[in-house]
Amino acid sequence: MNITELRYLVAIMECGSVSAAAKRLYAAQPNVSKALKNLEEEYHLRIFERSSTGMIPTEQGRHFIEQAERVLREVDRLDRSVQEEQERCAELRVMIPHATYASYAAVDYLEQAASIERLHIHIREGGSMEALDHVLRQGYHLALLRYAVEDDEHYTHYCARRGLKMEPIMDFEYSLLTNRDGPLARKAIRDLSELDKYMEILHDDFQLPGEEGGDGVRWHVNPERRIHVYERCSQFSILQRLPTAYMWASPMPRRALEQYHLVLKKCPAQRQQMRDVLVYPDKGRLRPEEQAFVDLLHKEAASTVK
Structure with a gap:
């Protein structure tokens, strides 16, 4: 069982059919049917009776759906609570090289986040090997690496082996x-x-x-x-x-x-050809504060090399 399956289940009851539920949730109809089948097999009960007028919940099914609705309300409440907490608190740990445009991006972010109730921001300057260590072992969220273009293969393989995503920022000559x-x-x-x-x-x-x-x-x-x-x-x-x-x-x-x-x-x-590349753990979408800093970094880099 997962939350998506419960949402499909409640939608079937409210819409009266699998096809209508799939349409409301912008989901593929086979996926909604499979979710219902999975729940019925997992809990060994028949949730709906199929009829010419639509899907009618059984007595056991009705109680199961009521419990599912309670679970979904709690999940939605948790989502709202987390979102509100994120709006009140920003936590960001960033490693950057000795690059003025990167430090300007950090200040731009601080100005943007100044109204947030609680701020926990760490901005540290250092070389690429130190930056990688901070991301991999010391809980930093983002690191801007600076290295010679001729070393790109080394860093690409190093980051790939350790599950780090690389995002190019700037190529330049000193x-x-x-x-x-x-x-x-x-x-x-x-x-x-x-x-x-x-x-x-x-x-x-x-x-x-x-x-x-x-x-x-x-x-x-x-x-x-x-x-x-x-x-x-x-x-x-x-x-x-x-x-x-x-x-x-x-x-x-x-x-x-x-x-x-x-x-x-x-x-x-x-x-000497140099390259600045942002790296971070490849765990899906960046958090809002991380994405905000990345966007500002790209903006400062673009305006600097005009």
């Missing part, structure tokens, strides 16, 4: 991010060695698949002049105060560049 008034803002970099005298900022929690320690980034060129940071506020402060500093960055919203007085430049010497 650009050079620097102070708008700094020397690099006016300089075309044709060879990465030209950056040796400048200070590179990098996130120290970026790790490629299979790496044992180290940042694992393939295109850094000057190990003697680096600043390691672990969150984006530090990087923006350094870029504002240190005109000779730079970092490799994904596309950024224009309003962020204006706010921090930065410029994002294409660099012919650095053509």
Whole structure:
């Protein structure tokens, strides 16, 4: 027995026939007939008598249907209660890379959810391997992975084996991010060695698949002049105060560049192809708060790469 079978049963009684019940519920008639047969066999009773005027419940059938109606009322009450609770409380745990557009999407979601009575939101930044661990072992709902396109096969197989769904967000090439008034803002970099005298900022929690320690980034060129940071506020402060500093960055919203007085430049010497992919457990439909964040993430990504 399941709830759908009980709904079919009550509809048969109210409509007087299997065909009319199927039409009301937008169900296939064979499915409604099979549900009735299943219930009669499971409980060893005859629920309806078939007549030329329609389906007439037996005495046992009438009592059974009354009980089914009580069960359905309780189920509907539970559904309403859960829905009302969801409207009062939002819970969301998200892992994102050090990507400004993703953090903007998170703030957009918080603005959208501000009127909800109870909020339990966790937004954490980190590398792809850490993000996968949080989704698989620490109860996070969503993770935005960032990896080199050449590693796509590794991540695709990894996620498939662990029941994670992948949703593409953005493909891009890293650009050079620097102070708008700094020397690099006016300089075309044709060879990465030209950056040796400048200070590179990098996130120290970026790790490629299979790496044992180290940042694992393939295109850094000057190990003697680096600043390691672990969150984006530090990087923006350094870029504002240190005109000779730079970092490799994904596309950024224009309003962020204006706010921090930065410029994002294409660099012919650095053509690393990158990919941002959202992953989450493949368990059917996303919850409303998860879907809301995903929609905002797509919106921010689309407006950023215009």
